[in-house]
Amino acid sequence: MLIRLVSQNVAAGNFIQYRYASSRIKNVKDVNYQYLQRSKVPTMHFQKSLPRLPIPDLLKTEGRYLNALRPLLSDVDYEKAVLTMKDFVANEGKKLQEQLIAKDKNNKHTSYICDYWFDLYLRDRAALPINYNPLLVFQNDTRLEYNNQLIRATNLLTSAVRFMLSLREQILEPEVYHLQPKKSDTPLFRTVTGLLPESLSWYGAYLFKAFPLDMSQFIGLFSATRIPQLNKDKIFRDPTSKHVLVQKSGNFYIFDVLDADGNLLSPTELLGNLTQIVNDNTPTAEYPLGVLTCQNRDEWAKQRIHLEETGNGEALKKIDSAIFNLVLDDESINDNKHKILSEFLHADGTNRWFDKSFSLIVTKDGVSGINFEHSWGDGVAVLRFFQDIYKETTTKPFIHPDSKPSNTNNTVSKLDFKLDDKSKEFVNKARKEYEDWCNSLSIDYILYEELTKEACKKFKVSPDCIMQLGFQAAYHLLHGKYVGTYESCSTSAFKHGRTETMRPCTDRTKAFCDGLHSNKCSKEELRAIMQECSTYHSQLVKEAAMGEGFDRHMFALMKIAEENNLPRPKLYDSYEYKFLNKSILSTSTLSSPNVLAGGFGPVAKEGFGIGYSAFADKLGAAVTSYGAHNDSRQFVEALHKSFIDITKILSG
Incomplete structure (x- = not known):
């Protein structure tokens, strides 16, 4: 997701810019290896003709809101609520509804809630872990030997980048809800809808009783970071990035997963880079900077400014622009389900960077999952990515127990930070506060x-x-x-x-x-x-x-009043x-x-x-x-x- 996307424009134009960065790939070797999917229907083919999110009728919102209140309130409080809502609908609500409809008509490239929802997330000053970032944990591979940390991490890395390259080249299968899969999840469906113009493609899918879903959030998966700023954060994107971030023992490493021509490195080359990191004997970081991402956003924003001013700007940019974060934990789960939840939800913060769009986390005994930042998107994009890479890594993995790492294209470098006493104090304070917070959970x-x-x-x-x-x-x-x-x-x-x-x-x-x-x-x-x-x-x-529903509608009406400097109803x-x-x-x-x-x-x-x-x-x-x-x-x-x-x- 580009910075521009956060404010106004999340239309297909941004996807074109995103795709352009990768369309310069030259000398593609082994096309079947480069891409996880090669869909005949372009990824964004249905986007132009997707229906627009309707603005509910104000009277229906009134009824739905009051129905939701009824079981929660006493008779006296409910009668007061009815009078308050009816007064709102008859007066301010009616005018705000007209303004919301007018604004929506002038912004047909998006939905009436999209900008407001981005703004809600990015303005909230609460810390990301626990408050916002959810966890998703993969089922273990049924073949025990493939749950080795290095094997599983390499396979997840390989499949994740293949997914990204398919997305960049717009050959990732569009997300479609098939009401009758036997009739629509077929080659005929893909042929017919693929031949239709983008402006008509959704209607063609509808005739098959299939419903294409919005794909605009998918570009937010990769090469993105939520950067803390005072009052309101921003989302940074670098669609040209070729490297991943790897965290181990509180230390940060990067290496290129794409070569000079934009091709994905071979599985054994990826294994070789990760092997070097796993075998690195650098001690656990004394001042693990990742814990700074566990704080109130304004507090972290001030600290990040100080880090940049003291010579750490380039290292932070490497973190921000990384395709994603791969976390190698020293902890083992040993089938402890309480530990699974705590490790993937929050851990101790020392080996995390919660600002990244998502982090793939692999424990010492190979339990794997995702912790993702929520402002850029919701569960649909994350679950699709989650399921696609899980399926490939457990059915057609590229690395096996007998695979040997290659030293070719080994570009691992450790990020070094210049920490003055003030920065060290930031880390110590954040670490103590986060520990107390997690212990309260x-x-x-x-x-x-x-x-x-x-x-x-x-x-x-x-x-x-x-x-x-x-x-x-x-x-x-x-x-x-x-x-x-x-x-x-x-x-x-x-x-x-x-x-x-x-x-x-x-x-x-x-x-x-x-x-x-x-x-x-x-x-x-x-x-x-x-x-x-x-x-x-x-x-x-x-x-x-x-x-x-009524919640987003009422929220949007409130925001309309705010942005037009009207009295708050x-x-x-x-x-x-x-x-x-x-x-x-x-x-x-x-x-x-x-x-x-x-x-x-x-x-x-x-x-x-x-x-x-x-x-x-x-x-x-x-x-x-x-x-x-x-x-x-x-x-x-x-x-x-x-x-x-x-x-x-x-x-x-």
Whole structure:
């Protein structure tokens, strides 16, 4: 993602600039090796004809907002909320809606939420780890010998760069949601849609009941870093970069993965570079600079300025421009699932650079995963990258246990930093504060095998609803009340869509939990309410995915008032609006059989961060909270009981 992208223009023009940097590749050797995919349909082929994210009708937003508030408020507070919302719709809201629609019509290259959402992330001064950067961990390779740190790191590196080169050359397969894969995920579909002009290609896909997704975020994966600045960060991109960053023992190394002609080095040459780093006997860094990226963004911005002024500018540029960050950890997981979550979510910060668009992390015993910075994009781009490289590294790896490293094209160099006493003090202070912060975090997980994704479908209830119902029941069991709940839903079916909030705490889920915990409802009655929960939940998910939620709409109306120097509507300072938007239960799912674990930190200090998946053989969730306010273990125990109750009701 280019710096320009962060402000206004994320249209295909930027992709052309990005691609141009790589289209000068000369003397391409072994084309089949250079690219992970060679799609006949260009990567951005559908981008021009993608539908635009709709601006919801103001009256529908009113109804959806009030429906979300109903289970959270007393009758008195709810009546006040109704009056406040109706007053807003009749007065300021009506005018702001007109201005939002007018602005949207003048910016057809993007969506009404895109700029605001970038701005929201980049202006937030909170530290990136735990607060924002999520984790995704790969399943281990079924062949134990391929989980060796050096073998797995080299294979991940090779496949990741092949993915990048396919993207740069616009031959990466476009991301498409196939409603009926047998009919649309076919050579015929690719031939027909590939022949259509870009302005019509989406409509051709639609006739196959296939829905192309927005690809504009994909260029944010590589050669990018979020750079701290006072008040608002920026995203730096260098589409010409040829090197990767490698961290080991708090030290920084770089080496070129592309040769002078832009070709990917051979697997054994990549292995040779990584072998040199693994065998380097440089002691653990006494002042590991990576921990500086664990701080408040303004604090880090001031420190970075000092580092640049004291002769470290070039080394920092090498970090910023690296294709991505490959982290080689000295820690071993040994199947400790608590350790997996803590290592990939935050670790101790000494061997991380959380500002990079993403870091591929490989532990001493070969457990591998991704920690990614969130401002540039969402789960769709990261999960696609994650799945593609996992598939290749576990089915067609380039490096094997008997592979020998090559010393040809070995360009490893260690980045050296000039640290004065002031910089050393920065590191020591950040390290202590980060350690205290991480120690305050409570992390636990649940793997519940008595109910599965297929079993939920057999009982004709949504697996996602069942998991969300479990979260509501668990929280109600512990606290006897209902709170603001956030479920992230992608709007990538639209040009420059980001996410919408789906509100899983509804009057139906409240009725279920009240009935369950009061013992006033029979199993048959609870089963009927559960079916209502599932039907309504699926409706809300569909509305959110189609851009028909209310959260992003109301946020955009507020931003319209701000940028036009209009008085802030009292609605946004009301008790109920703040209560709803304090995400005590913040939830997100990235379901994939390739994912061993996924998670993130709490959004509110009194809340829980819940990353979850409905697997083919179990339900799973990683739960984080701050120990001073909550106990994740206690929540997991309540969640386990809730899943048992739900299973009994379904099976009964």
